[in-house]
Amino acid sequence: SMIKDWSVGAKSWLVIHWKRALLFGGGGIWALMTLAQIVWPAGNLLPFASIDGVKLSGWSKTDATAALDGRYAQTPLAIYFGDSAEAHRNPKPSEIGVSISNQQRVKQTTYPWYLRLAPASLLWGHWAVPTDEAPSYKRDSAVLAAYIKKELGDSCSVPAKNAGLKVVDDKLKLQKSANGGTCTVADVTKKLANAQFSLKTDVSVTIPVKVVPPAVSNGDAQAVADQVGMGISQGINVKAGSQTALLPKDQLITWLDFSVIENKLDYNFNVERASAYLDTALAARVAVAPGVTKVSTYDFVETARQNGPNGQTLDKAGTLVGLKSYVAGETKEVSAATAVVAPSIAYTRTYSPSDVGLSALMKHYAETHPGTYGVALTELSGKHRRALYGGGTSFITASTYKLFVAYSTLKRVEAGTWQWSDQIQGGRDLTTCFDDMIVKSDNACAQALLTKVGFSAITNEAHDIGCASTSFMGKDGIKSTASDLALLLGMVQTGQVLSQQPSRDRLINAMKRNVYRQGIPKGVGSVVANKVGFMDGLLHDAAIVYGPTGPYVLTIMTNGSSWANIAELTRQIEALRIQ
Structure with missing residues (x-):
């Protein structure tokens, strides 16, 4: 084909x-x-080109300059002092006032005309173009001086590093020492001011110093390691009561801590790390349960005491001190150390139905139940007893502040400046808002009325009737006390505040219809007019109790308690009160 x-x-x-x-x-x-x-761009490096070991084949000179500048900016300078094998600091150029530019050296890597005409020079011309010119440096002496002052201070001293020991993989490992020294700021400045950086090799400067040896040498630390290693090598037998328990090496070594105290390497066994093992190995062998001390009291007075026997428990810290003494060769054997456990105390308490007895009951109840308490009792008839515990303790009021809002509201109605038909909040008039605020603890109405009265005015009006510890002005919330709340309710019930009985009746009748009844009302079997407050851990109840012997005021403010405990305290107070 x-x-x-x-x-x-x-x-x-x-x-x-x-x-x-x-x-x-x-x-x-x-x-x-x-x-x-001939047409190869003058702004590009040759194929296979590299500068300071950085491969830049065919890169634009702009990109190559940026890459080299970035590498130099991240290159640390190791600063050694004297014969130290460990660098004291490793600053980057900018930290010592050095800026490094590669622009000029990259610019000078030209591809001349005679090379462009040489056969195949694109493949080998990078060898013929010189790239060994150094980068250019700019140095800021003020930045350098600030760095030296920050890192070395005015004294230019480098502390020696003491030798130490560390447990690594259940073995004692030597942490080697290093000499310290003193130098002059002038020497440091001179060395750092002339420092040259490189991308090819690690760069460093060595500052001449007057050597200061460490207090603990490698030999000192090794001697401690030998002593400890020998002491725990076979484990350690510990006498615990009539028995002996072997604490094995693999446990003992994990409990060790090493530290330099008064220029000597010391060691201790760590209680926290040893605790769980000692509980298992020794605690039960030495434990003796304590007895019970029985105490009888009448009000605040102790009337009888029958002491129970002490118990015994393992003293872990003391036992570990004994282990150290054994390792150091100071003792030949180790016994488990013990500590006395005091007997528990069981109280049999009785109280007189008096001011003192009621106060003692409140105190003892508060001390044996969770939370913080403020309690105030005021009888308004009969024996007129008064009892307090923490009555002056300040609490954030939660919703009990609404009693003060109600008082100031009624004052304004009686004065004729407010009318029950006034619109207050969300279409509700004063009649509805007042009732909702007390019966349902409505917050919107309470806040509207408080704003209408004014924080300063309501605080002053509380102070005017003797509630001196009540304030609406604090940055951390509205505060009052059990005593202040009791005083307000007592004066409302007895007619000492507010001039018109219908005003007082309106507040008391609303309190009787209050929907929150898990505190004081649950602790008594009588009619109760109360107002509660609850917020976060706060539980408060302020009440007028209409008991069979006449009315009394009881206020209980708590933080960290419960409605059940408030009800139980009320029950106990009522039981003592009616004796």
Whole structure:
């Protein structure tokens, strides 16, 4: 065929004229290569180019400069003092006021015309273009001075590093010491001011110092390691009562702590890490349960005491001190140390139905139940007894502040400046809002009325009737006390505040319909007019109790208690009161 004839003809021609074909082919390749070399961008480095070991083949000079500048900016300078094997600091150039630019050296890596005409110079020209010129430096002496002052201070001293010991993989490992020293700021400044950075090798400067040896040498630390290692190598037997328990090496070594005290390497066994194992291995062998001391009291007075026997428990810290003495060779054996456990106290309390007895009951109840208490009792008839516990303790009021809002509201109604038909909040008039505030503890109405009265005015009006510990002005909330709440309710019930009985009746009748009844009302079987407050851990109840012997005021303010405990305290107070 035609194609076959052509192929045979071409092969025949190449066999006869191969030299001419080779000459024309090679010449064409050379011409293309030379053309590529002539048009190679002047703003690019040559193929296979590298500077300071950074490969930059064909990069634009702008990108190459940025890359080199970035590398130099992150290169640390190791600062050694004297013969120390450990660098004291490793600042980057900017920290010591040095900025390094590679712009000029990269710019000078030109591809000259004579190389562009040289055969295949794109492949080997990077060897012929010099790149060993150093980068340019700018130095800021003020930044350097500030760095030296911050890191070394005015004295230019480097503390020696004491040798130490550390437990690693259940073995004692030596933490080697290092000399310290003193130097001059001038020497440091001179060394750092002339520091040169490199991307090819680690860079460092050594500051001449007057050597200060460590207090604890490697030999000192090794001696302690040998002593401890020998002492715990076979474990340690500890006598515990009539028995002996072996504390194994693999436990003992994990309890060790090492520290330098008064220039000597010391060691101790750590109580926290040893605690769980000692509980298992020793505690039960030495434990003796304590007895019970029985105490009888009448009001605040102790009337009888029958002492119970002391118990005994493992003294872990003391036992570990004994282990150390054994390891140090100061004792030949170790006994478990013990500590006395005092007997528990069981109280049998009786109270007189008096001011003192009621106060004692409140105190003892508060001390034996969770939370903080403020309690005030005032009888308004009969024996007129008064009892307090923490009556002056200040609490955030929660919703009991609404009693003061109610009082100030009624004052304004009596004065004629407010009318029960006044619109207060959300379409509700004063009649509805007042009732909702007390019966349902409605917050929107209470806040609207408080704003209408004014924080300063309501505080002053509370103070005017003797509630001196009540304030609406504090940054941390409205505060009052059990005594102040009791005083307010007592004066309302007895007519000592507010001039019109219908005003007082409106408040008391609303309190009788209050929906929150889990505190004081639950602790008595009588009619109760009360107002509660609860917020976060705060539980308060302020009440007028209409008991069989006449009305009395009881206020209980708590933080961290419960409604059940408030009800139980009320029950106990009522039981003592009616004796």
